[in-house]
Amino acid sequence: MKTRIQTMLSAHPQPQSLFDQDTLAECIAACMECAQICGACADACLAETEHLTHLLRCIRMNLDCADVCAATGRILSRLTSPDQTMLRAQLQACMTACKACGDECERHGTEMNMQHCTVCAESCRQCESACAALLGRLSESADNSRAAVHPY
Amino acid sequence: MKTRIQTMLSAHPQPQSLFDQDTLAECIAACMECAQICGACADACLAETEHLTHLLRCIRMNLDCADVCAATGRILSRLTSPDQTMLRAQLQACMTACKACGDECERHGTEMNMQHCTVCAESCRQCESACAALLGRLSESADNSRAAVHPY
Amino acid sequence: MKTRIQTMLSAHPQPQSLFDQDTLAECIAACMECAQICGACADACLAETEHLTHLLRCIRMNLDCADVCAATGRILSRLTSPDQTMLRAQLQACMTACKACGDECERHGTEMNMQHCTVCAESCRQCESACAALLGRLSESADNSRAAVHPY
Amino acid sequence: MKTRIQTMLSAHPQPQSLFDQDTLAECIAACMECAQICGACADACLAETEHLTHLLRCIRMNLDCADVCAATGRILSRLTSPDQTMLRAQLQACMTACKACGDECERHGTEMNMQHCTVCAESCRQCESACAALLGRLSESADNSRAAVHPY
Numbered sequence: 001m002k003t004r005i006q007t008m009l010s011a012h013p014q015p016q017s018l019f020d021q022d023t024l025a026e027c028i029a030a031c032m033e034c035a036q037i038c039g040a041c042a043d044a045c046l047a048e049t050e051h052l053t054h055l056l057r058c059i060r061m062n063l064d065c066a067d068v069c070a071a072t073g074r075i076l077s078r079l080t081s082p083d084q085t086m087l088r089a090q091l092q093a094c095m096t097a098c099k100a101c102g103d104e105c106e107r108h109g110t111e112m113n114m115q116h117c118t119v120c121a122e123s124c125r126q127c128e129s130a131c132a133a134l135l136g137r138l139s140e141s142a143d144n145s146r147a148a149v150h151p152y
Numbered sequence: 153m154k155t156r157i158q159t160m161l162s163a164h165p166q167p168q169s170l171f172d173q174d175t176l177a178e179c180i181a182a183c184m185e186c187a188q189i190c191g192a193c194a195d196a197c198l199a200e201t202e203h204l205t206h207l208l209r210c211i212r213m214n215l216d217c218a219d220v221c222a223a224t225g226r227i228l229s230r231l232t233s234p235d236q237t238m239l240r241a242q243l244q245a246c247m248t249a250c251k252a253c254g255d256e257c258e259r260h261g262t263e264m265n266m267q268h269c270t271v272c273a274e275s276c277r278q279c280e281s282a283c284a285a286l287l288g289r290l291s292e293s294a295d296n297s298r299a300a301v302h303p304y
Numbered sequence: 305m306k307t308r309i310q311t312m313l314s315a316h317p318q319p320q321s322l323f324d325q326d327t328l329a330e331c332i333a334a335c336m337e338c339a340q341i342c343g344a345c346a347d348a349c350l351a352e353t354e355h356l357t358h359l360l361r362c363i364r365m366n367l368d369c370a371d372v373c374a375a376t377g378r379i380l381s382r383l384t385s386p387d388q389t390m391l392r393a394q395l396q397a398c399m400t401a402c403k404a405c406g407d408e409c410e411r412h413g414t415e416m417n418m419q420h421c422t423v424c425a426e427s428c429r430q431c432e433s434a435c436a437a438l439l440g441r442l443s444e445s446a447d448n449s450r451a452a453v454h455p456y
Numbered sequence: 457m458k459t460r461i462q463t464m465l466s467a468h469p470q471p472q473s474l475f476d477q478d479t480l481a482e483c484i485a486a487c488m489e490c491a492q493i494c495g496a497c498a499d500a501c502l503a504e505t506e507h508l509t510h511l512l513r514c515i516r517m518n519l520d521c522a523d524v525c526a527a528t529g530r531i532l533s534r535l536t537s538p539d540q541t542m543l544r545a546q547l548q549a550c551m552t553a554c555k556a557c558g559d560e561c562e563r564h565g566t567e568m569n570m571q572h573c574t575v576c577a578e579s580c581r582q583c584e585s586a587c588a589a590l591l592g593r594l595s596e597s598a599d600n601s602r603a604a605v606h607p608y
Contacts, residue, residue: 004185004275008192011267014199032184033156036229040160043230046360047166056350057537063367064531064542070222071527075520077188078195081513086520089545089552096545115163123156198512208502209385215519216379216390223375227368233361238368241393241400248393308489308579312496315571318503336488337460340533344464347534351470374526381492382499419467427460 005029009079016079018087019137024076027130031073031094034127038066038101041120051112058104058117065101068094069127076134084138091135098128157181161231168231170239171289176228179282183225183246186279190218190253193272203264210256210269217253220246221279228286236290243287250280309333313383320383322391323441328380331434335377335398338431342370342405345424355416362408362421369405372398373431380438388442395439402432461485465535472535474543475593480532483586487529487550490583494522494557497576507568514560514573521557524550525583532590540594547591554584 002010006025009015019027042062045055072094075087102124109118154162158177161167171179194214197207224246227239254276261270306314310329313319323331346366349359376398379391406428413422458466462481465471475483498518501511528550531543558580565574 004189004271005192007271008189008196008268011271012192012196012199013201013268028188032188036180036184036225037156037160039226040157040164040229043232043364044160044164046363047164047232049165049357049360052356053353056353059350060347060534060536061539061542063534064539064546066226067527067530068546071523073188074191074218074523077192078516078519080195080199080516083517083520083556086517086549086552086556089549090520090524093542093545093549096542100539100542116160116165119156119159119163195516198515201509201512204508205505208505211502212382212384212499213387213390215382216387216394219375219378220394223371226371230364230367232364235365235368235404238365238397238400238404241397242368242372245390245393245397248390252387252390308493308575309496311575312493312500312572315575316496316500316503317505317572332492336492340484340488340529341460341464343530344461344468344533347536348464348468351468351536353469370530377492378495378522381496384499384503420464420469423460423463423467 003029012079014079016082018082018084019134023130023133023137027127027134028073028076030123030127030130031069031076034098034123035066035069035073037120037123038062038069041105041116042066044116045114048114051114054112055108058108061097061101061104062120065097065124068097072131088135088138091131091138095128095131095135098124098131102128155181164231166231168234170234170236171286175282175285175289179279179286180225180228182275182279182282183221183228186250186275187218187221187225189272189275190214190221193257193268194218196268197266200266203266206264207260210260213249213253213256214272217249217276220249224283240287240290243283243290247280247283247287250276250283254280307333316383318383320386322386322388323438327434327437327441331431331438332377332380334427334431334434335373335380338402338427339370339373339377341424341427342366342373345409345420346370348420349418352418355418358416359412362412365401365405365408366424369401369428372401376435392439392442395435395442399432399435399439402428402435406432459485468535470535472538474538474540475590479586479589479593483583483590484529484532486579486583486586487525487532490554490579491522491525491529493576493579494518494525497561497572498522500572501570504570507570510568511564514564517553517557517560518576521553521580524553528587544591544594547587547594551584551587551591554580554587558584 009021042059045059102121105117105121108114157180161173194211197211254273257269257273260266313325346363349363406425409421409425412418461484465477498515501515558577561573561577564570
């Protein structure tokens with residue numbers, strides 16, 4: 001069954017051809033979810049009153065990653081006149097944020113047994129991987145990207 | 153099976169008691185989805201080159217609704233020290249935005265047969281209804297909310 | 305000298321008549337600033353390692369207020385086809401958030417001598433007041449707002 | 457006279473040493489302003505009913521650039537435990553978005569005499585340049601960044 005994101009992509013009057021729809025839908029969903037989960041993890045860390053001083057960097061990574069993922073999800077939801085150079089830089093920023101936040105959260109999940117960090121690390125890994133899948137598509141056509149984007 | 157949002161709510165070290173977890177999880181998911189769908193609908197409307205002049209108000213409603221839903225989803229994802237007065241105002245703003253955007257999109261879905269607007273209207277209705285469900289919980293305890301929030 | 309926000313409002317091809325330009329420009333500037341200052345205050349509170357447990361509610365208010373102000377600033381920056389009912393609800397949500405965050409920050413500024421909270425409280429008061437000024441304009445025309453917005 | 461952003465940076469209990477405060481304050485201000493101006497330019501373009509079909513790419517660039525700048529401004533406002541790798545990727549994404557949007561807007565400002573695009577291009581150039589100034593600081597210390605960020 002199609003998700004609502006997939007249905008929207010199918011309903012677009014001028015579907016783009018940079019990405020196949022399922023890979024794109026998956027990445028948008030992963031970005032939106034990671035934005036929400038990172039925000040929730042920041043709040044959960046804040047409520048870990050006993051361990052709070054060990055979690056300051058984690059909270060900061062969570063908040064940053066939430067912001068980058070939210071921006072990436074919004075940008076990927078637009079199909080009109082994509083700019084490959086911009087998409088590439090945004091996907092790289094999102095992967096970098098997800099990597100940093102995922103590493104930090106994984107450590108707290110493992111060493112301090114914090115389940116919210118474990119869940120957040122999973123969401124970060126999934127988003128990083130979904131962004132990498134899209135980036136792979138763009139890199140293949142890196143050399144002619146500006147020409148393709150500005151055909152006029 | 154639990155969604156990741158539900159798992160995060162369960163993993164919070166200090167779960168709040170304002171809302172039951174499933175109703176809250178549903179509303180967060182609806183806000184996040186509506187933010188994404190509205191952003192996608194704005195872009196799809198922009199690509200309706202023949203009908204674009206009829207869709208300017210729709211695009212504006214879409215962009216506004218996306219912003220309000222995104223903010224609401226972020227706020228509801230925080231469980232620490234909630235302020236009921238603020239939550240109530242935010243839920244009302246979100247319902248108002250979803251109502252206005254849902255009405256506008258429904259009209260284009262019906263009259264102009266635009267599928268992206270139909271899908272967007274569904275997402276707006278669902279988010280409006282999920283916010284109303286949470287707001288109902290808050291209104292019940294409206295009279296003593298400030299006391300409850302500031303017990304110190 | 306005009307700010308860039310004012311210049312943009314003057315350059316709009318279809319200026320709206322709901323608000324006078326200077327009052328609107330001031331409110332947009334106040335929302336954008338309050339969003340930034342609240343985010344910075346949340347981070348400064350997080351670095352108050354000795355007092356951190358007393359600042360959890362403040363951090364939460366800061367993050368919420370930043371989200372609401374950012375959404376309000378984006379929405380007010382759009383002049384095309386405004387919906388007065390939606391604008392009114394959003395301005396009220398923004399005022400409520402600024403009031404709650406401003407009260408919380410003012411208390412920490414006064415009682416704990418935290419300068420970042422004092423500055424944040426000032427920004428919240430200014431934003432609340434700027435939103436109230438716009439809301440006053442809308443309320444005057446409350447009874448005929450739907451007719452004015454949907455003249456077709 | 458100090459801006460409120462500068463005052464907040466000075467009031468932080470644990471100021472960071474990655475950037476000097478004035479350069480950082482300038483970049484935060486430029487990001488926040490560019491986010492607002494790009495959002496306003498998207499709306500102004502939408503109201504250019506005669507030229508709308510020539511402005512679709514511009515609107516898309518505006519919306520993307522607004523999202524990236526807003527995220528960058530939020531991230532730079534946090535001083536706690538910065539991750540240089542993440543900051544670098546985000547600054548690069550922001551510069552790329554500002555370059556693409558600035559080029560597009562400049563073209564419409566020059567060729568079509570659209571003042572809102574001219575103002576937007578100026579804001580994009582300023583933000584791109586402010587991000588480049590910060591990035592220059594990070595790149596100097598690129599080789600030892602991971603060690604510096606994770607000293608434990």
